[in-house]
Amino acid sequence: xxxxxxxxxxxxxxxxxxxxxxQTGVDLANxxxxxxxxxxxxVEEAVRMQEKGVATEVVIVSVGPLQAQETIxxxxxxxxxxxxxxxxxxxxxxxxxxxxxxxxxxxxxxKLILMGKxxxxxxxxxxxxxxxxxxGWPQATFAxxxxxxxxxxxxxxxxxxxxxxxxxxxxxxxxxxxxLNEPRYASLPNIMKxxxxxxxxxxxxxxxxxxxxxxxxxxVTEPPKxxxxxKVENAAELVAxxxxxxxxx
Amino acid sequence: xxxxxxxxxxxxxxxDTTAKTVTAALALxxxxxxxxxxxxxxxxxxxxxxxxxxxxxLSAESDALGAHIAEALSGLIVPLMANYDAVLTxxxxxxxxxxxxxxxxxxxxxxxxxxxIVDPSTFVxxxxxxxxxxxxxxxxxxxxxxxxxxxxxxxxxxxxxxxEAVDPGPGAPHTRFVSEEIVKSDRPELAxxxxxxxxxxxxGSAEEFHRVIEPLADKLGAAVGASxxxxxxxxxxxxxxxxxxxxxxxxxxxxxIGISGAIQHLAxxxxxxxxxxxxxxxxxxxFQVADYGLVSDYKTAVPELMAALTAAGK
Numbered sequence: 192x193x194x195x196x197x198x199x200x201x202x203x204x205x206x207x208x209x210x211x212x213x214q215t216g217v218d219l220a221n222x223x224x225x226x227x228x229x230x231x232x233x234v235e236e237a238v239r240m241q242e243k244g245v246a247t248e249v250v251i252v253s254v255g256p257l258q259a260q261e262t263i264x265x266x267x268x269x270x271x272x273x274x275x276x277x278x279x280x281x282x283x284x285x286x287x288x289x290x291x292x293x294x295x296x297x298x299x300x301x302k303l304i305l306m307g308k309x310x311x312x313x314x315x316x317x318x319x320x321x322x323x324x325x326x327g328w329p330q331a332t333f334a335x336x337x338x339x340x341x342x343x344x345x346x347x348x349x350x351x352x353x354x355x356x357x358x359x360x361x362x363x364x365x366x367x368x369x370x371l372n373e374p375r376y377a378s379l380p381n382i383m384k385x386x387x388x389x390x391x392x393x394x395x396x397x398x399x400x401x402x403x404x405x406x407x408x409x410x411v412t413e414p415p416k417x418x419x420x421x422k423v424e425n426a427a428e429l430v431a432x433x434x435x436x437x438x439x440x
Numbered sequence: 441x442x443x444x445x446x447x448x449x450x451x452x453x454x455x456d457t458t459a460k461t462v463t464a465a466l467a468l469x470x471x472x473x474x475x476x477x478x479x480x481x482x483x484x485x486x487x488x489x490x491x492x493x494x495x496x497x498l499s500a501e502s503d504a505l506g507a508h509i510a511e512a513l514s515g516l517i518v519p520l521m522a523n524y525d526a527v528l529t530x531x532x533x534x535x536x537x538x539x540x541x542x543x544x545x546x547x548x549x550x551x552x553x554x555x556x557i558v559d560p561s562t563f564v565x566x567x568x569x570x571x572x573x574x575x576x577x578x579x580x581x582x583x584x585x586x587x588x589x590x591x592x593x594x595x596x597x598x599x600x601x602x603x604e605a606v607d608p609g610p611g612a613p614h615t616r617f618v619s620e621e622i623v624k625s626d627r628p629e630l631a632x633x634x635x636x637x638x639x640x641x642x643x644g645s646a647e648e649f650h651r652v653i654e655p656l657a658d659k660l661g662a663a664v665g666a667s668x669x670x671x672x673x674x675x676x677x678x679x680x681x682x683x684x685x686x687x688x689x690x691x692x693x694x695x696x697i698g699i700s701g702a703i704q705h706l707a708x709x710x711x712x713x714x715x716x717x718x719x720x721x722x723x724x725x726x727f728q729v730a731d732y733g734l735v736s737d738y739k740t741a742v743p744e745l746m747a748a749l750t751a752a753g754k
Contacts, residue, residue, distance in 0.1 A: 207703060208568035217572055284549050285540070314567050314684070315552045316536050320510065321544035329614040330510055332537050335678070345618065350508075350533045351631075352450070352679055353622040357509070360614040369668075369685055370678060405549035409562065409575040417710055420731035426744035429716065429734055430752050437714045437731065439635070439693040440660065440754065 192339065192361075194237045194246045195301035196271065197292055197322075198230035198253050200262040201312045208312075214410040217312075226262045229307025231269075232367040235374040236337060237305050238270035245339050246303075248272050252295055254288050256280050260390055268377035268385035275299075275391045277398060284404040285313070289321035294398035296326060301362065303344065308333055308366040319366035329359040333368040441560075442471035442495070444520065446513070446529035446538075447488050448589075450622075451478040451506055454487040456632040457530035459594035464587045465528045466493050466595070467557040473498060473524070474601075477516055477608070479506025485603045494601040502608035507617040508534045514541035516609030521546060521582055526560075531586035531688075532631070539586050548580035555591035569684040570707030589631070590690035590711060623677060630680065633663035635693045636712070638682055641669035642698025642719070642738060649675040652742050653697060659749055665689065665709075667699045683708035698738045701726030718742070 202208055203223040211218045226234075240246035251266040252275040253259040263274035277291055296304065309316035323330035331337075331346035335354065338345045339361070347356045349368045359365075377385070395401035423429045433440045443465045448455040458474070465472045472493055476485040477500045485499040498520070504512035517527060517538075527542060529535035531553045543550035555573075556564035562577045563585070630636065637660065639653040649670065657664045666676035668683050682689055684707035694712035699705060701717070701724055709715070710729055717730035720737040727733040734741055 202568070208571040210572050217568055286544060286547070286549050289544060312568060314565075314569065315540075315550065317540035317543070317550050317552060320537065320540035321550075323511075324514060324541035324544035329612065330537075330541075331615075332510070333533060348533075349678055350620070350622075353620060353677075355507070355620040356618040357507075358616045358618050363614070370672075405580050406551075406576045406578050409577055411567070412573050412575070414566070414570060414573050414710075417715075417729040419728045420715075420733065422727075422733045422735060424734075425736075426734065426741055426748040427751070429732055429745065430748040432732055433693065433714070433716070434752060437693070439714050440749075440752075 192246050192303060193248045193250065193299065193301040194240060194303045194305055195296065195299055196233050196237050196249060196251050196266065197304070197306045198234065198251055198262055198266055199227045199310045200224050200253065200255050200259040201227045201310050204228050204311065210411055210413045214412055216408065216411050224258070226265050227307050227310045229309060229367055231374040232369070232371050233305040233307050234266045234269050234271060235372045236367060239372065240339065241270060250275065250299060250301065252277070252292065254279060254283060254291055263390050264385055265377065267388045268382045269375060270381070273389045275393060277393050277395055279395050279401060281401060283401055284406060285315045285317040285321055287402050287404060289318050289325055290402065291395060291398045292318070292322050293325040303339065303361060304364045306366055308368055319364050323364035328362050328364055330364045331357050331359055332366040334365050335368055335370045337365055337371065441469045441525040442473060442523060443469045443526040443528060444524040445472060445474045446517065446527060446535070447474050447476045447484065448530045448532055448534065449476065449478060449481065449484045451480055451484065454484045456594055457532060457589035458488065459491055460589040460592040461528050461530050461587045462491050462493060462595040463592045464554070464557060468526055468560050471495050475500065475517065475520070477505040477513060479503055489601040489603050490597045490599055492596045492599045494599050497601050497603040498606045499603055500606050500608040502611055504611045505608055509612045509615050509617065510538040510541055511612035511615055512609065513538040514545060515611065517542050518545045519609070525581070526583040526585060528585045528587055530589040535586045539584055543584040546582050546584065548582055548584055549578060551576070551578060551583060551585045553588050554585050555588040569704050571703065588688060590688055623679060627657060628661070628663045630663040630665055630687050631689060633691050635660045635662035636665045636682070636689050636691045637662045637695045637697065638665035638667065638699060639670055639676065639697050640667040640699030641673060643670060643675050646675045652738060656742055656746060659746060659754055667702070667705050696726050697742065699726055700724045701729065
């Protein structure tokens with residue numbers, strides 16, 4: 192079974208995003224970039240499937256600038272077999288990314304697409320669902336457990352109030368939530384080995400072209416700041432203030 | 441231009457998030473219909489019909505809709521969109537699951553987690569875990585919007601809209617519901633609670649979390665929340681998680697017990713009206729957003745707080 196794992200290069204999880212003073216976006220110059228954490232979880236799951244003999248090939252694909260090769264390379268060091276970069280300096284919207292990925296799926300014919308539930312930059316939480324809809328494949332988002340058996344995959348999902356388990360016919364799209372697994376750190380030998388793995392550099396035109404976006408960013412601003420209040424000495428003072436000053440209990 | 445609100449419910453009860461989404465929808469159009477899609481949902485549809493400002497309630501029933509399966513929901517809603525210029529649903533796990541599918545099938549850009557409607561084509565939404573707010577305008581003829589319900593007031597009761605049954609659509613031929621484990625609780629629901637008591641990693645164990653956080657929550661009639669650290673450590677179930685990757689809450693009172701205040705947690709609770717932090721580390725970032733801070737070990741502070749609440753007649 193071939194598994195396709197789309198990944199995104201984003202601002203590192205530990206870096207605080209800063210809004211540019213001209214309000215055109217978030218300042219990404221000289222900021223550490225990494226693989227989106229949810230994508231990392233998806234790569235890990237695919238590699239584990241390969242280790243168990245469930246997956247035969249793990250292909251990592253990214254839509255992004257030339258530097259997204261490094262992100263793909265990270266996935267190859269974790270255990271992916273080869274990579275595809277659809278190189279663009281545009282920052283395509285989820286719908287356009289989903290269309291490019293749908294074209295990659297037509298060419299690669301994977302049986303399972305494993306991807307992160309959302310990217311931590313745009314926080315849209317949309318590409319997996321859109322890709323599933325465009326392909327007409329079943330979907331299971333927010334996965335915390337994925338078990339492939341034969342022509343189906345059973346997915347336990349994090350839903351409002353608990354967990355839901357679905358069974359999907361393959362081919363299918365599954366998006367990873369935080370608790371699916373803990374991604375490994377690539378070992379040095381595997382990092383070295385990943386340097387020799389193939390990354391095909393393609394353009395959007397190889398996959399039907401990149402359509403114009405539908406949205407216009409008017410401005411990006413900082414959220415209103417909360418300021419620190421007062422320190423209280425003890426619980427009794429706290430209760431008194433909540434009752435009389437704040438009026439919330 | 442008419443708009444459609446897809447109701448949030450568990451087949452038994454209409455969630456408050458629906459009333460809040462109706463308010464958001466009324467900012468786009470005076471003609472707001474509500475779709476209740478599920479199984480055994482006559483009661484939910486009747487509740488939705490009582491929301492002020494609702495023109496009509498559509499109800500659709502099937503097993504797949506009862507399990508909130510995304511393919512069944514999008515298969516039902518996409519044809520209905522011939523009559524609507526926008527569809528809105530709360531940004532719950534159900535809403536986030538099906539809304540982007542509708543957008544893809546209509547060939548439009550989804551608008552996720554909208555917290556403010558500037559005008560019918562301009563929206564404000566959080567990005568980068570709430571560290572930035574993006575104002576976007578959409579030129580799509582039809583809009584697909586998930587709404588951050590805590591940012592909108594609930595529509596009042598007092599309406600009496602007609603309920604009309606509609607065809608449930610094609611279902612989900614390649615997706616089967618297997619099982620669910622929903623945690624039943626007598627406490628208010630986290631996303632809509634007036635008071636939330638959350639515990640963090642400082643609790644140290646699931647037993648301690650239950651022993652300390654739950655009695656305090658019950659005394660205040662509060663919902664229970666947790667930081668990601670506490671959930672990851674297994675002290676609390678995953679649906680307790682408050683934060684950018686968990687639930688976004690905006691109660692009247694938020695009590696953070698033994699929570700340091702990581703950016704991703706703050707993103708989920710910083711819109712609360714009053715924030716109280718109890719933490720033994722005076723430098724914990726949670727104090728920078730807390731209206732009232734108590735620098736103390738929760739082991740002494742929570743029993744004292746319980747006693748003070750009893751003394752205050754709680």
